[in-house]
Amino acid sequence: MAKRRASIPVNPMANQFGAGIAIEKLLVEKLLPKEKEEAGRPHREDGHSFFLLEKGKVSIEIDFEKYNIKPSSLLYLHPNQVHRITAFENVTVCVWSIRNEHLQPEYLKILEELTPTSPLLLKKDAVSLLSDAVSLGMRLFDRKEDKLYHAAIKDSCNALVALAISQFLGHTTSTQKLSRFETVAKSFRNLLERNYTTDKRPAVYAKKLNISIPYLNECVRHATGFSVSHHIQQRVILEAKRLLSHSDQAIKEIAAELGYDDYPYFSRLFTKVVGKTPVAFRNKNLD
Structure with missing residues (x-):
C-alpha cells in the first residue's frame, strides 16, 4: 500500500522548463517502474494541461471517474482535478500545459466553465492541426536566444489552448445564444x-x-x-x-x-x- 501524503502532490509539468509553460511530444513504449509508480500516484498538475493521444493505450482515473482513452482523443485537466494513470503502453502523445498567469484571461474563463470534461474523440483534420501546432511550439522552445522567446512560447501555447477549447465547445455548447x-x-x-x-x-x-x-x-x-x-x-x-x-x-x-x-x-x-x-x-x- 502506497503511503499517503500530507497534501495532494502537484506535478510541476508546466514549469519543467522554468517558464510555467510546456509543449512537447512523448513517444513511450512502456513506463519504467519508477515512472509507473509516480504516474500511478494521485496528483494534480500545476497548470491547465492538455493531452492529445495519437497512438497507444492510456487508462486514467480523474476525480474517481475511470476513462479508457482511445487514439485521436483530446483530454483536458484543470489544475484542481486529481488524477492518476492506471495503464500507459505504446503511447505517442502531444502535451501542452500552461499556468494561470500565462493563460489568456478569456481562455481561463471558458476553461473554468467547461470543467469537468470527458476525453474527446477528434476528427483526423483536427488531430493533424493540433499535432502540427505542437511541432511548431516545440521548435520555438528550442530558440532560447530569440529576443522575444518567452512571448513566442506563451503565444504558441495559448494558440494551442484556443484550438483545444474550440474542439470542446464544438461538442458541448449550442451555437444558439444562452437563455x-x-x-x-x-x-x-x-x-x-x-x-x-x-x-x-x-x-x-x-x-x-x-x-x-x-x-x-x-x-x-x-x-x-x-x-x-x-x-x-x-x-x-x-x-x-x-x-x-x-x-x-x-x-x-x-x-x-x-x-x-x-x-x-x-x-x-x-x-x-x-x-x-x-x-x-x-x-x-x-x-
Missing part, C-alpha cells in the same frame, strides 16, 4: 468555484448576482435540474473526497479547510451526501 436561465446558472457556477470554501448559503450567491434567492434557484434548477444548495454541497463534497482519499490530513483539518468549524455537522453532511461517513470513505479509498 437567461443558462446565463445566470453559468455565473453562479463560476462564483461557486471561487467561493465554495467560504460561502455555503444560496443567499450569498444571490446577493453577489443581484437577484433574489427564488429566482437564482429557478434559473439553476431550470438549467441543470438541481438546486443551488445541491451544487454547493456537491462541490464541497468533491473536494472532501479528494482530500480524504489522497492526503494525510486529519478529518477535522479537512473540515476546517472546507469552511466547517463544526466538525460533527460536516461529518453528518458528508454521510448524507455520500452514504458513508468520512472515516468509512477514507478507509475504502486509501491510495
